[in-house]
Amino acid sequence: MLQTTSLRLGAPPEGPERGLLSVDDLTAAELDRLVERSCAFYADRADHDAPLRGRIVGTLFTRTSTRTRTAFATAALRLGAQVMAYGPGELQLATGESLEDTARVFGRMLDVLVARTAGPLDDLRRFARHSGLPVVNAMAAEEHPTQAVADLTALRLRFGALRGLSVLYVGEGNNTASALALALARLPECRLTLLTPPGYGLGEKHLAAARAAAARTGSRIEQTHAHDDLPRDVDAVYTTRWQTTGTAKPDASWRQVFRPYHVDAALMRRWPDAVFLHDLPAHRGDEVAADVLDGARSLAWVQAEAKLTSAMAVLESVARRDG
Known part of the structure; x- marks a missing residue:
């Protein structure tokens, strides 16, 4: 039985x-x-x-x-x-x-x-x-929370410590940007500036959550659409590809809107000591110039390994x- x-x-x-x-x-x-x-x-x-x-x-x-x-x-x-x-x-x-x-x-x-x-x-x-x-x-x-862990890993490997870092994010306020904002907001005295195309910024829900966390650590989370509003000191410039995996843009002319947010050597010259970050895959000639992605200041491949x-x-x- x-x-x-x-x-x-x-x-x-x-x-x-x-x-x-x-x-x-x-x-x-x-x-x-x-x-x-x-x-x-x-x-x-x-x-x-x-x-x-x-x-x-x-x-x-x-x-x-x-x-x-x-x-x-x-x-x-x-x-x-x-x-x-x-x-x-x-x-x-x-x-x-x-x-x-x-x-x-x-x-x-x-x-x-x-x-x-x-x-x-x-x-x-x-x-x-x-x-x-x-x-x-x-x-x-x-x-994309695990991307944020990889991003902070690459930054810590480069700078040794994360306190007080200033990061400029250029491009769409997508899932990578939201994770980055929430992560940097948890670090002491950091500054994240999101330079996003009009209509494609980080949503208010995520901005509010990041700013609430930043208020406890002395960090700052800012969003702007204007290149004139960028900070004087930047340690890292970050971008992602314009066409996020699994999504589509509602505006047929979105490429014209995004074009001013291309990261090239001219933009990087504003901060000669800044490193470059990209979560990959990259479309050279769209969100980033090839000489920036493949240049000496790029941490993109460190991020990939991270x-x-x-x-x-x-x-x-x-x-x-x-x-």
């Missing part, structure tokens, strides 16, 4: 959100620890005790990805996990299964989920609550909290 076991009957109740869903969920100390570990992994990929050994990390990418997808798969493998990868259209979500039901199934089979979607961040929050899994936001419509080390830091943090 079969012996009965303890079964989880019925749909499980919603649980707390775990993982990394937004920079706004992190304290300044938590963000600092992630950046510190990312820098350590940049120096030595083997600086760990395989904290994900015996675990399975699911990676769900419904939008294109080169760096983030490779970074998280490689990071999981380096930390001892096995990886289950899902692409667009491969889950029953594509045939009408609810997000909640998919989450409940994943929660019974996986240990961590890394997800990139074109949907709202709230979808990932719902997934975390219904699955019970730690969920890592590898980019949602509103925010995608891996920041992914290792995030997954290690998830494993430690969940262990």
Whole structure:
């Protein structure tokens, strides 16, 4: 006769959100620890005790990805996990299964989920609550938090410390910009100036959240559409490609609006000691000139490598909290 076991009957109740869903969920100390570990992994990929050994990390990418997808798969493998990868259209979500039901199934089979979607961040929050899994936001419509960890890693590797940095962001107020604003706002005495095309700035919700955090650290978050309003001192100039992954511009003439926000040698000459940042992929001749992206002051390739080390830091943090 079969012996009965303890079964989880019925749909499980919603649980707390775990993982990394937004920079706004992190304290300044938590963000600092992630950046510190990312820098350590940049120096030595083997600086760990395989904290994900015996675990399975699911990676769900419904939008294109080169760096983030490779970074998280490689990071999981380096930390001892096995990886289950899902692409667009491969889950029953594509045939009408609810997000909640998919989450409940994943929660019974996986240990961590890394997800990139074109949907709202709230979808990932719902997934975390219904699955019970730690969920890592590898980019949602509103925010790209792991990119911010990589960005701060590159800046710390270059400058040694992040206190008091002045960063100029040029271009659309997209999910990279929102994560950067929330991250820099948590650092002491930093200044972020967002130079954005009219109608394409960072939304008021994200500006308000970043400014609220900045008020506690003595930092400043500013947004302008005018080149004449830029600060005298800038340590880093940051841009992203004009056509954000998975989005389209509502205005057919948007390229004319964006053209004045091209980063070229003339703009960089305003700050001779400033480094250049780009989250990649880049379209040379659009948002950035080739001689800037590939020039001696570019940290773009350091940022790209830091995608891996920041992914290792995030997954290690998830494993430690969940262990």
